Amino acid sequence: NVSHFEFYDVQHISNKFIGAPQYLQERLGKANVRRRQLLLYYRMHCDKIAGRYSEHAQPKDVPQNVPRMNAEDTNQSRTSYSSSIGSAGMYALRVPPLPESASDNSPFQCPICYTIIAVNNQKSWKRHVFQDLRPYVCTFEGCAKSDHLFDSQHEWFEHETELHRRSWHCNRCDEEFSTSKAFEKHLQERHSNSYTERYLQTICPLCGEIQSFFRLQKHLASHMQQVALFVLKPSEVEEKDE
Numbered sequence: 001n002v003s004h005f006e007f008y009d010v011q012h013i014s015n016k017f018i019g020a021p022q023y024l025q026e027r028l029g030k031a032n033v034r035r036r037q038l039l040l041y042y043r044m045h046c047d048k049i050a051g052r053y054s055e056h057a058q059p060k061d062v063p064q065n066v067p068r069m070n071a072e073d074t075n076q077s078r079t080s081y082s083s084s085i086g087s088a089g090m091y092a093l094r095v096p097p098l099p100e101s102a103s104d105n106s107p108f109q110c111p112i113c114y115t116i117i118a119v120n121n122q123k124s125w126k127r128h129v130f131q132d133l134r135p136y137v138c139t140f141e142g143c144a145k146s147d148h149l150f151d152s153q154h155e156w157f158e159h160e161t162e163l164h165r166r167s168w169h170c171n172r173c174d175e176e177f178s179t180s181k182a183f184e185k186h187l188q189e190r191h192s193n194s195y196t197e198r199y200l201q202t203i204c205p206l207c208g209e210i211q212s213f214f215r216l217q218k219h220l221a222s223h224m225q226q227v228a229l230f231v232l233k234p235s236e237v238e239e240k241d242e
Contacts, residue, residue, distance in 0.1 A: 135228035
């Protein structure tokens with residue numbers, strides 16, 4: 001199975017996001033273990049359809065126990081890549097380039113999920129890659145869906161907004177509001193002399209940077225996309241200077 005990656009994946013997250021709470025470091029690390037398991041499932045499912053894999057019992061969903069990676073995969077361990085994109089933040093990872101076989105607009109086999117897809121531009125390809133990797137997880141402690149991997153950025157942040165970011169509190173007059181829009185309107189109408197965007201700022205739970213609430217989704221999503229790309233082989237991703 002791929003459980004032997006857990007220590008290294010959690011360690012990588014701990015080094016990358018030193019100030020993040022421990023529960024979140026562990027959650028993101030374990031999420032990458034499940035992504036490795038998912039990648040193996042994609043490959044095994046393709047091999048089974050092609051007649052290259054024969055196991056008597058195959059679960060319908062992502063398997064809990066799958067064969068250990070072969071020697072080639074182990075030698076190109078994704079976790080060994082941590083030294084090049086460690087906590088120093090000198091590099092970021094890019095989505096793999098669109099395969100050359102897509103250049104003539106013909107359907108091709110995705111090298112990640114092994115399904116036949118029709119994608120002819122980098123933007124659509126990037127969207128597909130992240131749907132395969134399911135990069136988003138809930139960042140709140142004690143969430144009932146803490147193990148769920150979201151493939152949609154909108155679905156993930158909607159989950160956090162509806163279940164965990166449900167009220168806004170005004171410290172100046174001790175009122176609460178059910179939406180950020182209502183809170184912003186209150187600040188502008190009741191506290192216009194002292195109203196600034198800082199009232200709508202929050203701290204990123206991963207890097208500790210102060211972000212406006214309206215930019216937090218994209219900011220957090222970018223962190224989690226980087227985490228998810230880490231499970232691909234070094235040959236499958238590109239580095240970029242930050």
